[in-house]
Amino acid sequence: MSGKKRTPGMASRAIHAGEPRERYADTLTTPIFQTSTFVFKDSRDIEEYTKGNKPRFEYGRYGNPTELIAERRLADLEGAEDCLVFSSGMMAITTTILSLVKTGDHIVITDDSYKKTLEFCRSYLQRFGVECTIVPFGDYGALDRAIKKNTRFVFSESPTNPYLNVFDLVLLKKIAKKHGVMTLIDSTIATPINQRPLEYGIDLVTHSATKYLSGHNDILAGVVMGSKELIAPIRTLHKSMGGLIDAHCCYLLLRGLKTFPMRVERMNRTALKVAGFLESHPGVERVYYPFLESHQHHDIAREQMTGGGCVVTFVLKGDMAAAKRFLDSLGMIFIGPSFGGAETLITHPATVSYYDYTREQRYELGIIDTLFRLAVGLEDVDDIIDDLDRALKLAGKRKRR
Numbered sequence: 483m484s485g486k487k488r489t490p491g492m493a494s495r496a497i498h499a500g501e502p503r504e505r506y507a508d509t510l511t512t513p514i515f516q517t518s519t520f521v522f523k524d525s526r527d528i529e530e531y532t533k534g535n536k537p538r539f540e541y542g543r544y545g546n547p548t549e550l551i552a553e554r555r556l557a558d559l560e561g562a563e564d565c566l567v568f569s570s571g572m573m574a575i576t577t578t579i580l581s582l583v584k585t586g587d588h589i590v591i592t593d594d595s596y597k598k599t600l601e602f603c604r605s606y607l608q609r610f611g612v613e614c615t616i617v618p619f620g621d622y623g624a625l626d627r628a629i630k631k632n633t634r635f636v637f638s639e640s641p642t643n644p645y646l647n648v649f650d651l652v653l654l655k656k657i658a659k660k661h662g663v664m665t666l667i668d669s670t671i672a673t674p675i676n677q678r679p680l681e682y683g684i685d686l687v688t689h690s691a692t693k694y695l696s697g698h699n700d701i702l703a704g705v706v707m708g709s710k711e712l713i714a715p716i717r718t719l720h721k722s723m724g725g726l727i728d729a730h731c732c733y734l735l736l737r738g739l740k741t742f743p744m745r746v747e748r749m750n751r752t753a754l755k756v757a758g759f760l761e762s763h764p765g766v767e768r769v770y771y772p773f774l775e776s777h778q779h780h781d782i783a784r785e786q787m788t789g790g791g792c793v794v795t796f797v798l799k800g801d802m803a804a805a806k807r808f809l810d811s812l813g814m815i816f817i818g819p820s821f822g823g824a825e826t827l828i829t830h831p832a833t834v835s836y837y838d839y840t841r842e843q844r845y846e847l848g849i850i851d852t853l854f855r856l857a858v859g860l861e862d863v864d865d866i867i868d869d870l871d872r873a874l875k876l877a878g879k880r881k882r883r
């Protein structure tokens with residue numbers, strides 16, 4: 483054995499990273515510091531703090547020890563210098579974007595991004611004179627042409643929802659570097675286990691920690707990670723915006739993180755098996771999963787990702803009525819948004835997320851009547867497959883009156 487200390491693996495880091503070994507009151511688990519304020523011992527204590535000699539906490543909106551431990555642990559897992567935790571994924575995205583832009587700036591975002599992110603960039607930012615160009619996902623020529631002198635950054639999700647399109651991070655970085663613009667990736671669907679954008683030179687990575695990172699469908703949280711230099715101004719704005727996560731929520735995030743690597747590894751295996759099952763099922767028209775050879779970005783996914791994640795998107799054979807019969811025939815699987823939690827969930831974008839669109843508008847976006855997004859959970863893979871198989875059979879049968 484060499485005397486060199488081994489760099490701990492992801493499973494160990496998800497449990498131990500970012501927390502001092504010497505524990506407050508000898509607790510093993512991270513304490514929930516349920517306080518809105520922190521007190522000074524005396525005038526000398528104030529002086530030491532204001533001179534910057536003694537880092538400490540002052541007021542809840544400026545940080546909390548439970549939150550700091552979560553930030554350090556997440557930074558470690560993503561391989562980032564610094565991390566900021568927020569009350570939701572959208573809070574992380576909007577605060578980050580607002581801290582980067584000023585009137586007269588221009589930003590580029592790909593069309594296959596989270597609906598609320600697109601909405602924020604397209605409508606809200608314009609009020610402040612920030613121009614936004616939306617480019618088709620995967621059209622690297624259009625991306626290259628969209629970047630102007632006043633472009634501040636390029637933002638994209640990868641993989642995307644619901645078709646799990648995968649961005650070529652090498653190409654993205656190459657184009658951004660040529661123009662000298664920043665790059666932001668919403669890596670929620672990939673997680674730091676399956677994709678590591680910072681290692682490709684991406685400047686900032688965001689996650690909705692509501693999904694895999696916390697992993698139990700019980701909290702909302704968000705993060706942004708990157709260099710200390712880039713995170714600092716976001717932290718400053720965060721203190722004004724006030725989208726703080728509370729200490730108890732942070733504890734649940736830390737608790738969820740302890741099993742995060744093993745959960746993702748299991749979901750990768752389950753999802754691949756379920757995707758294969760669906761692809762060979764006569765009641766299924768098409769399956770979208772990046773680690774299936776049939777996926778249009780299979781090669782990039784295999785090159786730049788280490789697992790396909792928990793989301794499997796598929797198209798049923800038949801019409802809207804068959805789609806509804808399928809939903810109504812599910813037993814164990816719950817109908818609901820979100821992914822990355824313990825429970826397997828399914829969404830029907832046509833009737834849920836896009837209910838207020840006309841059929842034409844939906845079809846233009848690829849949201850067809852028989853499209854489903856399945857998010858496999860932690861149940862036995864055979865039970866998930868059994869539930870799907872049963873519902874697919876019933877969907878194929880027309881009801882007799």
Ligand SMILES: *Cc1c(COP(=O)(O)O)cnc(C)c1O
Binds near residue numbers: 572573670690692
């Ligand atoms: C859920 C999600 C968000 C928003 O996160 P919230 O925690 O719900 O605010 C942003 N991006 C992606 C890719 C998501 O899946």
